[in-house]
Amino acid sequence: MSITLLCARRIITMDPSLPEATHIAVQDGKVLAVGPFEELQDLGEYRLDERFADKVILPGFVEGHSHALEGAMWQYLYLGYFPRRDPQGAAWAGVTSLAEMQQRLRQQAARLPADEPLIAWGFDPVYFQGMRLDRQALDQAVNDRPLVIFHASLHVMTVNSCMLEAAQLVRHAGIEGIMLDADGRPNGELQEMAAMHAVFEALGSNLFEEVSSLSALRAYGQVARRAGVTTITDLYNPLTEEGIAALREITAAPDYPVRLVPAMSALSWTAEQGIARLQACQQLGNDKLHFGLVKLMTDGSIQGYTARMQWPGYHDGHPNGIWNAPPETLRQLVQDYHQAGLQLHIHTNGDEAVELILDAIEDAQTLWPRPDHRHTLQHCQFISQAQLRRAARLGVCLNMFANHIYYWGDIHRRRTLGFARSRRLEPLASALRLNIPTAMHSDAPVTPLGPLFTAWCAVQRQTASGASLGREEGIGVADALQMITLGAAYTLRLDHLVGSLEVGKYADMVVLDEDPLQIPAERLRELRVHATVVGGRVHEND
Structure with missing residues (x-):
């Protein structure tokens, strides 16, 4: 196979024996040689690629x-506190208040077919002082279909009353991770995987x-x-x-x-x-x-x-x-x-x-x-x-x-x-x-x-x-x-x-x-x- 010789303003190798260079030779998808140009002349015939001559090359980041959920989550509604970019590079604004979150949920629900569950992600109640998201806050936004919100950590979700009913979680209030309100009823917050499983079963799919x-x-x-x-x-x-x-x-x-x-x-x-x-x-x-x-x-x-x-x-x-x-x-x-x-x-x-x-x-x-x-x-x-x-x-x-x-x-x-x-x-x-x-x-x-x-x-x-x-x-x-x-x-x-x-x-x-x-x-x-x-x-x- 042919040899390609890439050059750069500086190549940082992460190799303690040869920390930096200006040229790197590639053959069959692997590194053939690294060093200054004059030391690579004995490689035989090569093609010099100078497109990165004014750039800096490092080992690819690991x-x-x-x-891989990073590639899957963006089919759902983003509700994170900080602005983000999706895989296509489009910008999404952050959600910084409960009212703003509820409005974004209503808008998304209006776009969906009747009865189709609404799934959102990225919400983090820890940024909202004195507030813990519950089914009542979600019901105020969407009450005509199941609603599931994954928290930013993916270790917690909050669901509305429709989703609690569909998953029959009112019958399983004693399970660890199903959080309860003052009356002993599930308040919509589900912590960790065991508590979330019933929601996945009711939806007919597991996000993970x-x-x-x-x-x-x-x-x-x-x-x-x-x-x-x-x-x-x-x-x-x-x-x-x-x-x-x-x-x-x-x-x-x-x-x-x-x-x-x-x-x-x-x-x-x-x-x-x-x-x-x-x-x-x-x-x-x-x-x-x-x-x-x-x-x-x-x-x-x-x-x-x-x-x-x-x-x-x-x-x-x-x-x-x-x-x-x-x-x-x-x-x-x-x-x-x-x-x-x-x-x-x-x-x-x-x-x-x-x-x-x-x-x-x-x-x-x-x-x-x-x-x-x-x-x-x-x-x-x-x-x-x-x-x-x-x-x-x-x-x-x-x-x-x-x-x-x-x-x-x-x-x-x-x-x-x-x-x-x-x-x-x-x-x-x-x-x-x-x-x-x-x-x-x-x-x-x-x-x-x-x-x-x-x-x-x-x-x-x-x-x-x-x-x-x-x-x-x-x-x-x-x-x-x-x-x-x-x-x-x-x-x-x-x-x-x-x-x-x-x-x-x-x-x-x-x-x-x-x-x-x-x-x-x-x-x-x-x-x-x-x-x-x-x-x-x-x-x-x-």
Whole structure:
């Protein structure tokens, strides 16, 4: 095959042996050589591509925790507090009051056929002081059809009276997660997956299974391309037969602009079934599809008050959160998948959830030692220094939700954590000091996909109000770039294939208009992604 030689103003490789260069040679979709032009003359015949001569090239960004739902959610009504852009690049205004939300719901209902359920997403009651969304507020907006609103974290939903009736939830008021009003009746708020299941049954579809749609996966790829991402996860995939077929079909398309790494949702299967399914899937991948990860959900979200917190609990006195499965079940699942030699990515938001999983991993390692398990705590927004030291000792990786500092930092300072504890949200600097393999992520669609914004959050530690939150846990730009490239690749067990521009790896790159190591750190989130390169194929942005 022919050789293409790409040149740039600067190539930042993330390879400590050769940190930067001006040229990179690509053959058969892989990196053939890297270095200065004069050192690559012995490659033989090549084609010089100078279209990026005035740009800066980095390894393609690796998003280690996001969801293909980012490509599916936009078929529904957006009700988030912050403005966003959809996969086509269209702007959606944020919703900043209850009245505005109700009006947007009425307008959407008027566009739908009679009796068709109205589904919306992105709403976050934590931004509305003194208010908790309930069925009465929704009934005031829409009462002639079932209405479902997914909260921003996707760990909580609120439904109207029609939906409560259709799902027959009035008969199941004792189930954990079905919140009640003063009269002991369901108030419309449903917390965590078990409580939401009846709604999915009544609707005849499970939102979390819409990642099986080719259109959703295609839109997801476009969002990734615009953000400079060349390897992306779907970190809660049921891996149904339909879903596996869709993943294989979409990634087989030569023009699909991203590599996909789905993680099987452990709670969707018994351990025996899940292990067998994932082992079978490992034979079905391709260069753009990499099976092998298990996703285990423990608690919920701190801002949704469903995360499990150690003493003293929530700063404002709110009751503790909810387990998505009994703790003994979660411990057993960790042992089962660990013994099977599989890699776990474990949702842990509150420090009680972190403690439970560290206990489980330590027990599993004692029974079945594995020197390179790379089990990864996902989010770990609130983790103590003692837990960090323990994670380092156990060989655990971390993938922190750095965007959380911006979107919910103010809320945690005032309401959920208080002054002292909010300073150690996403303690990235501490993880670095302890040499813990660390990545960071967006959790899209919970927050917008954008690794450069995520890097900005980690460096600046700035909330949406402009306040500084825990500057001592801020990191430098170079470390932030490492966490969204090679660091994330390591947590996915793909660092031998992606994450740096080294000979033999996939020729996956992001092309930027400016150099992130030369501009002021506060401008990181403003950098424009000019193009991505996946396996040597260029995907230019609009």
